[in-house]
Amino acid sequence: MTDTTLHGTEPPIVRDALERADPLPGTAGFAGEIDGRLVRDVLGRVPLFVELETSLSHAGPSWAFEPTVLENPILFPAGAVAAVDDPVPDAESRWALPDPAPVSDHEAAIDDLEGAIETAIASVRQDDRDIAVAFSGGVDSALVAELLDAPLYVVGFSDSHDVAAARTAADAMGRDLTVVDLEPADLERAVPSVARATGRTNAMDVQIALPLYLVGERVAADGFDALAVGQGADELFGGYEKVVRLDHRVEAETVRGAVREGIRSLPNQLPRDVLTIEATGLESVAPFLHDAVVEAALRLPDELLADADERKRGFRRVADRHLPAEVASRDKKAVQYGSLVARELDRLARQAGYKRRMDDHVGKYIVSLLEDEETRKSSD
Structure with a gap:
């Protein structure tokens, strides 16, 4: 990223994507300013914020890559283009998520997906970075x-599902594993940093971000430059129960439609994860969110996505070619539950007097920790 006003790729690629209205020009995402315009890729893989209200008396920047720089930051919409001096995007000036016809030949679709993932991995390897993997x-x-053939790090409390699962998977793969054991004090210390970096204090976002932050701290301390994650796989390949059930949580009437709804949720989720990792001093690397993988995923038919018997079927068929069967077929808990961070944060909140009968008791506790830290800093 040589351009300080454009993150994620080089200006000629964005200019060409604008000219051709190409939503997937072969990058891992981009955002920033180019030729007097603000842009953010169609999946919002690079965070971009604009000032909610600007006036003649406003002396600060009108946009930034992180929310802390702005007074009243809001996320710039994914796929949008807008003038820098009027950063309210025109609804018509957006890249749209493609909707290709599904590939009917299942074996060809799996081959295409494997090739796309290998393209993404090759793109990651082009950069001269020391990378570790957040491994669950x-x-x-x-x-x-x-x-990536990169070192493995797992984070969690000693009795957590993620630590146990990571140990058995690493053994099956013949790999070493670094375990980052957590204590309740680690959560208390990290909550303000996560809330400040992400600009979010709601319980769910902070619970999801805490394991990333705490493993990132250790990875950074061990001298690595970047943290690789598996983010995006559940959304792209049908990893959620709701895409099979087609219940009240989705509007779609087909598995492919429900998966597309999940993909459209990424622009709101990804800034949380990217900003959390960057707050530890690392770059975030998410190979499954490369354009090539997204494009291949969008072509998968329902039968290679999910049903009552198996989720992420096509993705698992690719994994079968590279991983022991017991690992390729494995399901896992969401990170906030698998690491036991959600359980322990709830316990800390109740110990601090925020009982479950209170509305959003964990969220109130998070805000209190952030306010306490700000009070301590102002008094120093």
């Missing part, structure tokens, strides 16, 4: 770890 023992992080 599930198929997503395991495939990243295997293809």
Whole structure:
């Protein structure tokens, strides 16, 4: 990223994508300013924020890559283009998520997906960075770890599912594993940093971000430059129960439609994860979110996505070619539950007097920790 006003790729690629209205021009995402315009890729893989209200008396910047720089930051929409001096995007000036016809030949679709993932991995390797992998023992992080051949780090409390699963998966893969054991004090210390970096204090976002932050701290301390994650696989390949059930949580009437809804949720989720990792001094690397992989995923038919018997079927068929069967077929808990961070944060909140009968008791506790830290800093 040589251009300080454009992150994620080089200006000629964005200019060409604008000219051709190409939403997937072969990058891992981009955002920033180019030729007097603000842009953010169609999946919002690079965070970009604009000032909610600007006036003649406003002396600060009108946009930034992180929310802390702005007074009233809001996320710039994914796929949008807008003038820098009027950063309210025109609804018509957006890249749209493609909707290609599904590939009917299942074996060809799996081959295409494997080739796309290998393209993404090759793109990661082009950069001269020392990379570690946030490893939970599930198929997503395991495939990243295997293809990148990078060191494995798992974070969690000693009795957590993620630590146990990561140990058995690493053994099956013949790999060493670094375990970052957590204590409740680690959460208390990290919560303000996560809330400040992400600009979010709601319980779910902070619970998801805390394991990333705490493993990132250790990876950075061990001298690495970047943290690789398996983010995006559940959304792209049908990893959620709701895409099979087609229940009240989705509007779609088909598995492919429900998966597309999940993909459209990424622009709001990804800034949380990217900003959390960057707050530890590392770059975030998410190979499954490369344009090539997204394009291949969008062409998968329902039968290679999910049903009542198996989720992420096509993705697992690719994993079967690279991982032990017991790892390729493995399901995992969401990181906030698998690491036991959600359980322990709830316990800390109740110990601090924020009982479950209170509305959003964990969120109130998070805000209190942030306010306490700000009070201590102002009094120093």
